[in-house]
Amino acid sequence: MNPINKHNTHIVMPFEYHQPATVRAAVEILRKHPGAKPLAGGTDLVPKMKQRLLEPKHVVNLKKIPELSVVEDRGDAVYIGAAVRLREIEKSETIRRRLPLLSSCVRSIGSVQIRNMGTLGGNVCNASPAADGALGLVALEATVHIAGPGGERQVEAKSFFEGPGLTVLGEDELVTGFTVPVPTEDTGTCFISVGRTALDISTISIAVALTMDGDRVKDAKVVLGSVAPTPIRLADAEKQLKGKTLTEKLVEDTAMKVSESIKPITDIRGTAEYRREASRGMAVEAITKAWREGRTQR
Amino acid sequence: MKIDVTINGRERSFDVPPNTLLLNLLRERLDLTGSKYGCGIGECGACTLLLDGEPVLGCMTLAVDCDGRTVETIEGLGDGDGLHPIQEAYLEEGAVQCGFCTPGFIMTTKALLEEEPNPSEAEIREYLKGNVCRCTGYVNIVAAVQSAAGKMR
Numbered sequence: 340m341n342p343i344n345k346h347n348t349h350i351v352m353p354f355e356y357h358q359p360a361t362v363r364a365a366v367e368i369l370r371k372h373p374g375a376k377p378l379a380g381g382t383d384l385v386p387k388m389k390q391r392l393l394e395p396k397h398v399v400n401l402k403k404i405p406e407l408s409v410v411e412d413r414g415d416a417v418y419i420g421a422a423v424r425l426r427e428i429e430k431s432e433t434i435r436r437r438l439p440l441l442s443s444c445v446r447s448i449g450s451v452q453i454r455n456m457g458t459l460g461g462n463v464c465n466a467s468p469a470a471d472g473a474l475g476l477v478a479l480e481a482t483v484h485i486a487g488p489g490g491e492r493q494v495e496a497k498s499f500f501e502g503p504g505l506t507v508l509g510e511d512e513l514v515t516g517f518t519v520p521v522p523t524e525d526t527g528t529c530f531i532s533v534g535r536t537a538l539d540i541s542t543i544s545i546a547v548a549l550t551m552d553g554d555r556v557k558d559a560k561v562v563l564g565s566v567a568p569t570p571i572r573l574a575d576a577e578k579q580l581k582g583k584t585l586t587e588k589l590v591e592d593t594a595m596k597v598s599e600s601i602k603p604i605t606d607i608r609g610t611a612e613y614r615r616e617a618s619r620g621m622a623v624e625a626i627t628k629a630w631r632e633g634r635t636q637r
Numbered sequence: 638m639k640i641d642v643t644i645n646g647r648e649r650s651f652d653v654p655p656n657t658l659l660l661n662l663l664r665e666r667l668d669l670t671g672s673k674y675g676c677g678i679g680e681c682g683a684c685t686l687l688l689d690g691e692p693v694l695g696c697m698t699l700a701v702d703c704d705g706r707t708v709e710t711i712e713g714l715g716d717g718d719g720l721h722p723i724q725e726a727y728l729e730e731g732a733v734q735c736g737f738c739t740p741g742f743i744m745t746t747k748a749l750l751e752e753e754p755n756p757s758e759a760e761i762r763e764y765l766k767g768n769v770c771r772c773t774g775y776v777n778i779v780a781a782v783q784s785a786a787g788k789m790r
């Protein structure tokens with residue numbers, strides 16, 4: 340076998356495959372085999388294994404665990420299991436109606452094939468600064484449910500990420516699902532992302548949620564992707580909006596604040612200058628759309 | 638690991654190492670070479686096949702993950718003599734040049750038309766976004782999907 344695997348045709352290294360039926364059993368396998376990797380849709384993990392960036396000796400398929408695959412409308416929140424596939428989220432009438440922001444974040448991920456395979460848990464645990472699903476969960480102030488050998492714990496989505504590919508998750512822990520609060524009726528939301536090509540991950544993305552009382556902003560969330568090591572909420576921009584009556588001028592000023600308060604880097608997908616400039620235009624559009632939507636939904 | 642997979646209507650049993658990819662099982666063990674190896678990392682769609690009726694990428698799917706499931710490839714479309722209406726439409730509209738991308742495109746098209754028998758051009762382009770063609774420039778492919786939709790209605 341070609342040890343270099345230049346053309347990504349195989350997974351070179353063998354591994355042991357586990358297919359637990361419960362969260363408890365999955366956690367036990369992770370505990371017993373340090374370095375074991377959970378496998379959900381594999382759209383992030385498998386390419387890394389093929390490219391020999393990761394070579395786990397144990398792979399734990401999570402898709403046979405029924406409790407990880409539920410979507411449940413719980414009134415003031417929707418619960419989404421970690422192994423629910425992106426395409427199911429996209430098609431879910433409940434999520435489309437109650438969490439339109441998350442729905443549009445998920446629709447923008449990859450292609451139909453990628454969304455048929457990939458899961459929301461995988462999108463979050465992969466912890467890419469460009470992860471669109473993760474951005475939506477941070478903007479909606481979702482709670483991440485985690486299971487480990489010591490039991491369960493919960494973490495706010497915005498505190499879950501520690502850097503590119505880094506999370507608060509221990510090696511023997513699993514994300515089991517997300518509780519996503521349903522925004523109030525007077526909340527308008529908008530998600531915009533810009534990429535180089537149709538299929539590429541975002542060069543920069545923004546999610547905005549505005550809770551309105553007429554034209555007055557009661558509450559604001561402004562979250563950006565791909566401009567920092569993790570998805571980030573811009574407290575300065577949010578503060579600038581809160582309690583104010585929205586005008587075109589305020590939108591412009593806030594967008595300026597957005598572009599000033601980010602510290603993007605230059606990488607293969609875009610330069611720091613490009614991201615700074617793009618963030619301003621995208622912020623104008625996203626805040627304006629969320630404003631209109633929040634106003635009309637009353 | 639022992640797995641049972643229904644491939645193009647036939648139940649099959651295999652004993653595969655867990656690191657076997659579905660695409661390699663099809664191409665190397667069954668000589669079903671219709672599904673193509675393009676990029677191997679999810680970006681081209683040449684390996685698209687239907688798993689339980691839904692388009693997925695064979696190059697990133699573990700064979701062991703297909704235990705108990707149904708796989709459909711381009712080889713399963715025609716009846717041995719005649720072509721499937723989608724295959725006919727691709728040929729008639731000049732949507733096939735070198736043909737490397739075609740099996741992937743046709744499998745994605747099949748899933749699209751099952752979901753939405755009358756898609757708009759925008760819907761077609763969105764659904765086929767994960768399939769890349771270096772030859773045709775997509776115009777003829779969109780025409781082929783529209784023509785196939787007509788044939789199948």
Ligand SMILES: Cc1cc2nc3c(=O)[nH]c(=O)nc-3n(C[C@H](O)[C@H](O)[C@H](O)COP(=O)(O)OP(=O)(O)OC[C@H]3O[C@@H](n4cnc5c(N)ncnc54)[C@H](O)[C@@H]3O)c2cc1C
Pocket residue numbers: 376377378379380381382383384385386401421422425447448449450453456457458459460461462463464465469470471472508512513514515538539540541678679680
């Ligand atoms: C061509 C292509 C285009 C893409 N486009 C986009 C895009 O536009 N936007 C975007 O955001 N992403 C994109 N992605 C990335 C990827 O598809 C998504 O992040 C997807 O949601 C990952 O989910 P998965 O189930 O496939 O994850 P997997 O690959 O199965 O897992 C990802 C990582 O998370 C771990 N993991 C998975 N589930 C859990 C869990 N429940 N608990 C603990 N750890 C877990 C795995 O061990 C692995 O390290 C793209 C990928 C490809 C190949």
Ligand code: FES
Pocket residue numbers: 673674675676677678679680681682683684685694695696697
């Ligand atoms: S070979 Fe599978 S997507 Fe390119």
Ligand code: FES
Pocket residue numbers: 732733734735736737738739769770771772773
């Ligand atoms: S016909 Fe050659 S790649 Fe599409």
